[in-house]
Amino acid sequence: MSVGTHHTPARPPGTTDHQHPLFLDGTAASHAALCRAVDAVLDAITATDSRGPFPAESPEILHASIAATDWLPASGVPLEQVVGEVSRDVLARGARVGDPRCAAHLHPPTLLTASAAELAIATTNQSMDSFDQAPAATYAEDHLITRLAGLLGLPTDATGVLTSGGTASNLLGLLLARERAAAGPAGSALPATARRWRILASSAAHMSIRQAAAVLGLGRDAVVAVDTDHAGRMNPIALDRTIEKLHDDGAVPIAVVGTAGTTDTGAVDPLDALAERACRHRLWFHVDAAVGSALALSNRLRPMLDGLGRADSVTADLHKLWWQPIGASALLVRDAATLAGVREPADYLNRGEPDGALDLADRSLDTSRRFDALKILVSLRSTGREQLAAMVEHVVDLAGRAADSVRAHPGLELVAPPQTVTVLFRCRADGRTDDGLDQLNTAVQRHLLATGEAVIGRTRHRGRTALKLTLTNPMTGHDDVAALLDTIAAAGAGIATPTGGTTT
Ligand SMILES: Cc1ncc(COP(=O)(O)O)c(C=O)c1O
Incomplete structure (x- = not known):
């Protein structure tokens, strides 16, 4: 039985009206509409190109001008008008990452080839959780992951997944560390000893490490800060001392986090020395290379990452020094079997079909997930190493x-x-x-x-x-x-x- 009053419209509401197509449907009218929309957006972007690095208006004024527009009117407003409003009230009042005077944070100007590929990501809307939603895209992402892992020195059978950012990659990496420490039957609660588990990271490690420990039920204070040297790198001798003290106190170290490129001083921890300790004490070795992964592109700078290839998991952000639009990050793992920690059965995703197709949901904490690999592949290939x-x-x-x-x-x-x-x-x-x-x-x-x-x-x-x-x-x-x-x-x-x- 239908709900409320009903009548039969001349055509379904999403069907192309040749004057105002809403969706791409293969018709010339819908392609022309997309081109007009893209032109309008491009005009809005270029109109704001010559602005300074930051708007001089107060937060109150910015707030008031956004609130002055009805963003969900009963009837749609012509796109050109909307784009004009957005250009004036939002884009012109942005932080302009391409301006040399905009130099506070790590998110960079983006490669225009990657920005253009964003349109293909949005319009084709592949979702990376199952093969039947992203057939070729699944293999494109998998290939990108393998290539990145190889560049960073991980073994050829290393694997991983794209995430929305370094924070999400660190969470996934530390989830795998926790699962290895738990080593119980899948689905069981954390053992009582989990209250004594500790993660060692330098005092300059990113805040997302403590946040991940909290989300993972270990508590923020499960992250123990290890002293750094004069340059802000983790001091391996201090790491030895901290591990020893934790043992003396009855705590159980489960992981070491190295940072390759800290947020403030850009320090790269001595990864080889950390890997050696992690191996000796049987600790999970996670490297947060959100900032530093791109050093691997340069023959001159790559030696700074020596030891990275010994990690169990690596965070590599591509929306930092790889000049990708947000979000673009990877979590790479040395041993594919360790990803079992994120696997959750779902009948409707039809995983494990006889054709052997790959399903990336088995690697991710997300279900629906963007095909961000496309913009990365397009821009890396067209720019070149x-x-x-x-x-x-x-x-x-x-x-x-x-x-x-x-x-x-x-x-x-x-x-x-x-x-x-x-x-x-x-x-x-x-x-x-x-x-x-x-x-x-x-x-x-x-x-x-x-x-x-x-x-x-x-x-x-x-x-x-x-x-x-x-x-x-x-x-x-x-x-x-x-x-x-x-x-x-x-x-x-x-x-x-x-x-x-x-x-x-
Ligand atoms: C060292 C480090 N790790 C992780 C992150 C978090 O990355 P995201 O902002 O992509 O979540 C940052 C962000 O600046 C960072 O500097």
């Missing part, structure tokens, strides 16, 4: 030169030597206490953001406030960085000594 390597080397060199410029700048001081693509520094001001310098540098970062002049990072390093440049933009030159440093120093001088004022 040499060009990608040159871009990685360029941004690493840029960070090194930026540090030299900071050292030479009278208004700035270097806080930590750069290891990959980040530079930690701060504004100087004579006569200020450490607390006063913290306040000054906080004010500088906020001022540059509020005025829309620059988006720079602000973090804490060894208990003090530091400013940070994250140089992921391969179009940025050293002159751009020098100009940005001058802007920052000028802001610092202006705040420290307002015209006619005195230093505090």
